[in-house]
Amino acid sequence: MTSALRRRVNALVRRVPRGRVVTYGQVAALVGAPRAARAVGQAMRVCPAGVPWHRVVNGQGAVSRRGDGSGALSQRLLLEGEGVRFVRGRIDLDRYRWTAGRRPGATRRFRPELLA
DNA sequence: TGGTTGACGACAT
DNA sequence: CATGTCGCCAACC
Numbered sequence: 001m002t003s004a005l006r007r008r009v010n011a012l013v014r015r016v017p018r019g020r021v022v023t024y025g026q027v028a029a030l031v032g033a034p035r036a037a038r039a040v041g042q043a044m045r046v047c048p049a050g051v052p053w054h055r056v057v058n059g060q061g062a063v064s065r066r067g068d069g070s071g072a073l074s075q076r077l078l079l080e081g082e083g084v085r086f087v088r089g090r091i092d093l094d095r096y097r098w099t100a101g102r103r104p105g106a107t108r109r110f111r112p113e114l115l116a
Numbered sequence: 117t118g119g120t121t122g123a124c125g126a127c128a129t
Numbered sequence: 130c131a132t133g134t135c136g137c138c139a140a141c142c
Contacts (some may be wrong), residue, residue, distance in 0.1 A: 003139070024124050028138095039138040041123035046140090056123075064123040071123080 013047070016055045019082045021062045021091060029093060029102060044099050054078040055098075061091040093105035 002010075006029040016022050023029075024044075025037040033039070042066065044053045054075045058064045063075045082112060084096055 002127085005139075015130060025126095033138080035125090035137050036139080037124040037137080038122065039124090039140085042121095044123055048118085053123085058123075059125060066123060067121090 004048075005031065005039060008032070010047055010051050011044045013027075013044075013051050013053065013056060015039065015100075016052055016098045019053075019077070019084060019096070021055045021057050021061075021093070021096050022098050023093070024059060024064075025059055026097070029054060054096060059092060061093045061096075062089055095101055 001025055009027055012027055012030055013022070023037075024040040025034075027040045028034055028036040040056070044051075047053045057075075057079075063072050063079075066072055080086065084091055093094070
């Protein structure tokens with residue numbers, strides 16, 4: 001049985017368009033569990049096919065390191081393949097962050113408290 | 117049931 | 130800017 005949180009996380013991540021990214025904390029907030037950023041990572045680890053897991057990065061705009069190091073490189077390649085540019089190993093979140101329909105640019109800085 | 121483990125994040129140093 | 134701590138939550142054992 002997949003938990004309710006995982007189902008909501010998968011449903012949300014499926015909405016992230018090509019060439020855009022979201023952070024673990026952002027996803028957590030958007031599904032109503034602002035403190036579960038870490039659990040979102042666990043969810044991505046075992047997400048079903050069809051979920052663009054590679055479009056989820058950490059709050060620094062970087063690809064999180066796996067315990068065994070696998071997968072991190074492919075995630076970056078997938079993103080670059082969608083036009084997401086990395087500068088010194090990081091993505092400019094102000095530029096690529098998907099804001100769930102909000103007018104891009106209206107939210108320079110991501111503010112979790114505005115999502116409630 | 118209870119302790120450990122991370123694809124995390126906010127803060128302090 | 131680079132670490133280290135600590136809180137959180139679901140998954141595992």
